[in-house]
């Protein structure tokens with residue numbers, strides 16, 4: 124063990140020097156590309172107190188504390204704004220959440236390193252790769268509204284991504300450049316803004332999908348990315364109203380005391396129990412996000428206290444009466460996709476007033492998938508997810524299980540984006556394209572992949588609002604059996620940005 128540690132440290136420091144060298148010499152990381160829609164994007168990290176409850180009776184070995192207690196809800200909000208970046212505002216939010224050491228230690232724990240030096244090394248690597256990256260958008264910018272439109276005619280200072288002044292410009296000129304026609308906008312009035320609740324994958328965080336979610340926001344949607352406290356992320360801090368804190372680290376079955384599963388007193392907790400606990404936790408956080416939307420719409424925005432340290436809150440009052448409470452869609456990736464499907468079990472209902480779901484790469488090992496779905500659903504799989512088939516909890520091939528589930532709804536799509544990989548919808552392939560290319564062996568350009576995902580998602584959200592199908596949603600089935608059928612029967616259809624989609628299921632009603 125001692126020798127292994129020495130080796131690791133030796134390799135670690137050599138690796139460290141290499142990384143410093145590589146990062147200083149090569150543009151190994153790329154800035155995130157601009158969003159695809161017509162609106163400016165506001166960003167806000169928000170944490171609020173919720174009704175305290177224990178979601179699942181399990182106790183942590185390390186601390187003896189409850190593992191699944193819900194105290195606060197933490198989200199990153201991405202929303203449309205008509206305000207252009209002003210000199211007095213921070214242009215962008217750093218991509219890495221603060222403190223970086225929390226996430227570094229979290230990822231180190233996730234890969235099994237509990238020692239302080241290894242945690243420092245991972246923190247350093249994250250810092251080296253991630254610290255230059257910012258999420259485009261204005262922190263705490265006012266929500267898109269008619270008052271901003273009154274500022275037309277003014278001359279403003281335009282900033283670039285790094286916050287450097289680029290010169291003076293007339294607002295109309297800037298808006299025209301960005302293709303905004305806000306004078307006759309359908310999303311300016313009362314109750315017009317639709318919402319999306321997004322749930323991240325295993326080892327993900329609320330900002331791991333900023334390009335996908337910021338882009339959806341730039342098309343006029345209020346997107347809340349939940350930072351789950353279910354022990355699936357690398358690490359997160361719960362901030363109590365009294366100033367106290369609680370760290371929630373990544374959790375494995377081994378980290379829990381062998382507690383009893385409810386009343387079945389002598390049943391030890393299994394991996395499926397852990398999944399059940401985490402999925403229930405996620406569902407509770409989705410419900411709380413929808414309650415938060417209700418509060419924001421009900422003019423409670425000004426009364427909401429943001430428990431996230433150093434995060435502002437002035438934009439919150441702007442949501443009053445602006446949200447369309449009958450247009451809430453859930454979305455998720457991987458573990459989060461399993462969570463989004465689970466949330467549909469009770470939808471639509473008072474607690475879960477959800478009109479549809481966007482499901483990206485539904486989990487292969489993150490628990491059973493809910494089949495009880497009564498709303499339109501768009502399931503998009505990466506090429507990697509569709510090609511590698513595995514047996515799914517004794518129910519058959521994963522592809523078949525997902526296909527049956529979508530077919531049964533009669534109002535859903537199942538499609539595969541050829542040449543993409545499981546992380547293609549995250550920011551990772553945009554920030555470190557070389558590394559992701561080596562690691563995932565994708566054939567499709569990562570920016571094209573994201574644009575296809577974004578445009579299909581926005582087309583689906585628009586379809587939920589007005590019933591009109593566009594682009595890839597208008598296609599016929601091209602590949603009914605996907606990876607399980609004959610290779611020559613796997614037809615493809617071009618997406619808006621030239622990538623190939625395999626269409627497996629389309630609505631039949």
Ligand SMILES: *[C@@H]1O[C@H](CO)[C@@H](O)[C@H](O)[C@H]1NC(C)=O
Nearest residue numbers: 314420421444446447448449
């Ligand atoms: C909130 O949303 C609903 C539904 O869109 C809307 O009818 C209502 O007027 C809004 N405002 C308040 C204060 O509830």
Ligand SMILES: *[C@@H]1O[C@H](CO)[C@@H](O)[C@H](O)[C@H]1NC(C)=O
Nearest residue numbers: 313314315447449450587588
């Ligand atoms: C609210 O959303 C519903 C469902 O998507 C839609 O039919 C309705 O037109 C929307 N209302 C407004 C005011 O935008």
